[in-house]
Amino acid sequence: MTLDASKFTGLARFHTTRWSVVVRAQSPATAEADESLESLCRQYWPPLYAYVRGRGHPPHDAQDLTQQFFARLLEKNWLAPADRSQGKLRSFLLTAMKRFLANEQDRSRAAKRGGHYAITSIDSEEGEQLLASAATLPEVPAFDRTWALSVLKATLRRLRAEYEQADKTREYERIKPALTSSRGEIDYDAIAADLLVLPASARSMVHRLRKRFRELFREEVAGTVASPEEVDDEMRALIAALGHS
């Protein structure tokens, strides 16, 4: 059995409550706040892109606009104290994007794009999928839905990464479908046979996967609100946006 402590300590440090760090940061912002904002922007690029596309901009323009929006944001000019008082990152970014698009209409589209910062993880493909997922919804519910999907994606990315780091990728792939199965539907014996473990182990593997998914989802949501009291509300809002009222 090979075990490496650094694998696990690294994970623990990954999720500080990032939006609250940004909100609390005074001007000039700390390096930690900058880093938090940048990672949040990278993660929530696709739902903002989908929003811009939903407003009728063609893909290439939407990419440019989203890119420019985040670049401005990172130049910190956008983080006025009034903006910071917005409790949730979701609401803050949507409000900021609406204002940005309104201002942008008055400007020449040929103006300088980008700036000092560059968002490297442009994933318009993901944004397009998000757009499709919310195509029939009115503007704001559509944004909330695409946002919720991004939180789910981030959660699953982290979940997978944890299993990969523990050399349990095969286990993850095999039991992942159980995340969306009801308890009665899960064939533990089949999982046990495939993974060469005892049925009781298969049961606890699935149990842990579901538990860990919930924990990580909560952490992800906690990363987008300014105070712990808002976590439950935001979770309910996102779950409702996914189609559960």
Place this chain on the structure above:
Amino acid sequence: MKEDPANLNCPRCNAPLTGGVVDGLCARCLGALHFDALTTVDEAGTLPASAPPTAEELAPFFPQFEIQSLLGRGGMGVVYQARQKSLDRRVALKLLAPERAADPAFALRFASEARTLAALGHPNIVGVHDFGEAGGYFYLLMEHVDGENLRHLLNTKRLTRAEALAIILPVCTALQFAHERGIVHRDIKPENLLIDRSGTVKIADFGIARMMTGAEAAGTATRPAEPRSAASTLASGTPDYAAPEQWSSNATDHRADIYSLGVVLHEMLTGERPGSGIAPSRQAQLDEPLDAILRQALAENPRQRFDTVADFRSRLEQVHDPLPRPRRERRRALRRIAAAAALAALALGIAIYTAPWLLPSREDAVESSFDVTRKVSKAASILPSRPEGGTGDRQQLEENRTALMEARRQALLKTPDGGSPPADLAAEIARLEARDRELRERIRSSGSPRIEQP
């Protein structure tokens, strides 16, 4: 991230999957999973307890062992009796409860704790031979103790004062040994005190409580709203034996073990756990110094307890041997009497019935063990005593070995005031070593390494 934008509906919730698929899973169902969680407070409690694997089920995962029988199950795991094929020895195979074992971080903690436990070699502590992961379980390979646990013993007979002290003193020695190495048991209770056929007491499940709950959480417990649910909510330790600080988030240390040991001693002496407010000496025919000792061990505030188990032990020894002089000779004689008394009741009784020592629920086992003990006690009382027989020699050998190890340890350590060990310690060690050889020779020549079966 690549997604399959197939124009399908989720087989479970029937929502269209277009764009709503996250890593191959329906987003709406993932949200539903989380919605469950909002209303499920105690997620850990939702896993239904499954039957322990049978010996046949385990066999393919442990080819190096012949899994013989299920010895019992407790909160921390399931124990099997097995034969280690390579060394042809009997071992106890403990599979840890799988709930936490599926946690990748647990693997790390498990390995580090298991190594510590394996290094904890003491005649009164159940040895850990090996550890590992198989079949999705983390397992510990442990010394097999052929005997009974104290719980069974307490169920079958009322111990005498001398028997109780004969059991508690070696436990104190072993706990002190572990505490000096920074290891706290955190779950001392009768179920974890095993008594083998030769009458040697051994502490089982050392450090498992800590292993299962994590270093930070170890020793802390949430006081349950319902006493009935205590066993399931206590993070570490067993409710009736846990020290007050284990119920709160206060830091715990070795003094939690002193408290638990106090509860065990109280129960052995009076048949009941403390809490009635009646002095133990009035509950049972005991002398008052024991009251004071128990009161100190059971103090609410850890600072008011004994500082160390060694202190606890030496106070008990004083009571065990109330005559001041000549101290050593009398103590040895009394110890021999206590050992013989304990053995008549314990070792002979259990020699013919090896009950599973972790299965308190087996009424039939307790019943037959009880009957056997009664018969054997009766038989023993009409037989002439055998002062130099195999039984007495083995007990003396164990005691002598404990004393020898203690003396050797003292020789290595400085005295508390920083001085050298007492001058007569070397002579004492030599004497104990000679006695050890003598006893071994006698046992060997008696040709009966085991207690005779009636």
